[in-house]
Amino acid sequence: MAVFDRIGYIKGGHNSDWDVLWSHDYPFTELRExxxxxxxxxxxxxxxxxxxxxxxxxxxxxxxxxxxxxxxMPQQKSLFxxxxxDHPEKLWVQKSSNHRGIRVKNVEALDLRMENTFVxxxxxxxxxxxxxxxxxxxxxxVTSVSPLRVYYYSGDMLIRYxxxxxxxxxFDDVNxxxxxxxxxxxxxxxxxxxxxxxxxxxxxxTLYAHIKSRGLDSSKVDKQIEDxxxxxxxxxxxxxxxxxxxxxxKNIFFELTRFDFVLDKDLNLYLMEVNMxxxxxxxxxxxxxxxxxxxxxNTFSLIDVARNIPVSLKSSSEDQDLMRVSLRDIQTDAxxxxxxxxxxxQQLECQLCSRCLTNEVRQFLFESxxxxxxxxxxxxxxxxxLTQEESIMYQDKLDNELALNDRLLRKWYRSKCRQxxxxxx
Numbered sequence: 427m428a429v430f431d432r433i434g435y436i437k438g439g440h441n442s443d444w445d446v447l448w449s450h451d452y453p454f455t456e457l458r459e460x461x462x463x464x465x466x467x468x469x470x471x472x473x474x475x476x477x478x479x480x481x482x483x484x485x486x487x488x489x490x491x492x493x494x495x496x497x498x499m500p501q502q503k504s505l506f507x508x509x510x511x512d513h514p515e516k517l518w519v520q521k522s523s524n525h526r527g528i529r530v531k532n533v534e535a536l537d538l539r540m541e542n543t544f545v546x547x548x549x550x551x552x553x554x555x556x557x558x559x560x561x562x563x564x565x566x567x568v569t570s571v572s573p574l575r576v577y578y579y580s581g582d583m584l585i586r587y588x589x590x591x592x593x594x595x596x597f598d599d600v601n602x603x604x605x606x607x608x609x610x611x612x613x614x615x616x617x618x619x620x621x622x623x624x625x626x627x628x629x630x631x632t633l634y635a636h637i638k639s640r641g642l643d644s645s646k647v648d649k650q651i652e653d654x655x656x657x658x659x660x661x662x663x664x665x666x667x668x669x670x671x672x673x674x675x676k677n678i679f680f681e682l683t684r685f686d687f688v689l690d691k692d693l694n695l696y697l698m699e700v701n702m703x704x705x706x707x708x709x710x711x712x713x714x715x716x717x718x719x720x721x722x723x724n725t726f727s728l729i730d731v732a733r734n735i736p737v738s739l740k741s742s743s744e745d746q747d748l749m750r751v752s753l754r755d756i757q758t759d760a761x762x763x764x765x766x767x768x769x770x771x772q773q774l775e776c777q778l779c780s781r782c783l784t785n786e787v788r789q790f791l792f793e794s795x796x797x798x799x800x801x802x803x804x805x806x807x808x809x810x811x812l813t814q815e816e817s818i819m820y821q822d823k824l825d826n827e828l829a830l831n832d833r834l835l836r837k838w839y840r841s842k843c844r845q846x847x848x849x850x851x
Contacts, residue, residue: 429722433732445739446731447471450703466675467740469731472702473571473679475669478662480683480702482521483544488661492654492687492697496546503538506545517548517597528604530597549696550594552603553689555636556617557591561605561698562633562647562687565721566655567804569680569729569797571666573790573831574808576659577728578651579721581803582628584684584714587615611711629717642693650695655685655807658700667829677793680729682721720803727800730793753780756791758841774822778838787834794835798849809836811851817843 427437430448438444440460447453447460447470454461454474461470478484486496497506499520510516510533519528520536522543530548538545552559563584569575586609589601597603612622612629621632634644659666670676684704688696706718726732731739735746762768763779771782783791798806805811812820817840825833842849 429719429726429732433723433726444468452477452702461673464673464675464678465740466678467738467742468678469729469739470679471682473568473666473670473681474673475571475662475666476568476681476683476702478665478669479658480700482699483542485658485697485700486521486544486546488658490654490657490661490697492650492657492695494547494549494696496544499537499543499545500539500541506538517550518545519548520545529600530603549688549690551691552592553637553691553693554592555587555633556615558587558610558615559592559603559605559688560585560587562651562689563701563704564651564655564685564687565704565725566683566685566700566807567680567725567728568659568683570677570790570793571663571670571679572676572829573835574659574663574666575794575797575806575835576655576808577797577801577804577806578655578685579724579803580805581630581720581724582717583630583633584717585612585629585633587611607710611713613713637693644693646693647689647695651685651687652805652807652810654687654695654697656810658685658697659808677789680725682725724802724804727802728797728804730796730800732800751792751795753783753788755795756788756838758838758845774833774837777834778841787831790831790835791838794838806851809839812840812843814843814847814850817841817850 430437430446435446445468447457447468449457449471453470453472464470483498486493487498495509497503497509499506517530517532518536519530520540520543521528536545537543563586565579565584567577567579569577586605588603588605589608589610590599592602600606601608612618612632617636618632621627621635622629627635634647637644637647670679673679681702682704684701686698686701688698690696706722708715708718723732735742735750757763757780758778759775762775767773768776768779768782771777771779776782777787820840822833822837825836828836839849
């Protein structure tokens with residue numbers, strides 16, 4: 427509540443005239459009636475269908491290159507047995523959606539008859555710091571599903587180091603390869619203390635400085651993180667958009683998640699899970715307070731909840747709205763819009779011209795414009811960043827398989843990028 431308090435909100439109840447619904451649990455069952463009556467100015471901190479991304483089984487069985495190979499049991503038992511014949515050296519973990527505890531096992535120790543579980547390949551050669559394995563938590567925000575807009579917090583990461591040193595010959599002690607609640611924080615890692623404590627680097631820059639000191643290229647990590655986040659959301663986009671269809675006001679939902687990754691010794695990235703309602707409590711490590719509050723504040727700024735106009739989200743006059751973003755702000759391509767071919771609105775490029783804009787398209791372009799102004803340290807993942815040259819050379823036909831709103835938004839960002847370089851990222 428501290429960030430809400432600082433930006434001028436007060437805590438309400440079920441019957442209050444609320445602006446933001448912030449729920450730890452997935453609200454579309456317990457609060458179904460309230461959400462069915464939602465008004466266009468209100469915000470809800472979950473998106474319908476987000477379980478397609480945060481459910482462990484659904485995620486790991488996705489055909490995405492960054493997710494270690496997995497098989498659902500017992501349905502894919504035969505496929506798994508065939509796979510291990512070709513890969514006898516691999517180790518595995520067996521997990522379920524409701525069980526956090528895992529242990530590394532060889533094939534003989536797995537229970538391939540256990541219902542509602544999956545076995546997943548274990549990353550055997552992780553990158554170590556001071557002999558310890560670690561994971562990287564990247565905070566990600568979806569501001570819209572139709573069209574899709576995704577960002578991640580680039581200012582820092584939650585980096586957690588195992589309680590004990592990794593031993594690839596002995597997996598009896600889970601604290602050597604599983605990050606538990608009693609993980610080792612950055613400031614207690616001998617090789618990182620100087621960067622984090624003395625030089626005041628963030629968790630992220632502390633790790634990257636250490637990686638660079640070992641002659642490795644840390645920029646490879648960011649590129650993979652962005653690509654992995656993008657691929658996850660695109661793989662589930664049809665399900666997300668279908669889940670959204672029954673809601674009248676489709677632009678009121680947002681979602682803050684945490685993507686948990688590990689790195690191997692060659693800086694190859696692996697996605698372990700995506701956490702709905704990630705823990706932002708400082709009860710365990712109070713020193714993480716700054717990170718958590720910056721994540722929340724950057725999220726609220728991005729979705730226009732932390733505003734520099736001190737009024738309720740619903741109490742905006744037309745003049746005030748136009749002062750913030752107007753139709754003139756979202757225009758991009760004068761040459762195309764003034765051409766004879768855009769006397770009508772049938773062609774895709776003409777549908778972004780002012781006289782052809784539908785109310786729906788105008789609204790999501792207004793929202794995208796404000797997000798760009800207010801994104802602070804949130805970096806746009808989708809639509810993806812392009813250089814000005816790439817935006818000029820991009821072929822619209824590459825987006826033909828996408829929904830119309832996604833095609834229009836992506837084209838609009840490319841046009842804005844060609845106008846002004848700051849819009850490329």
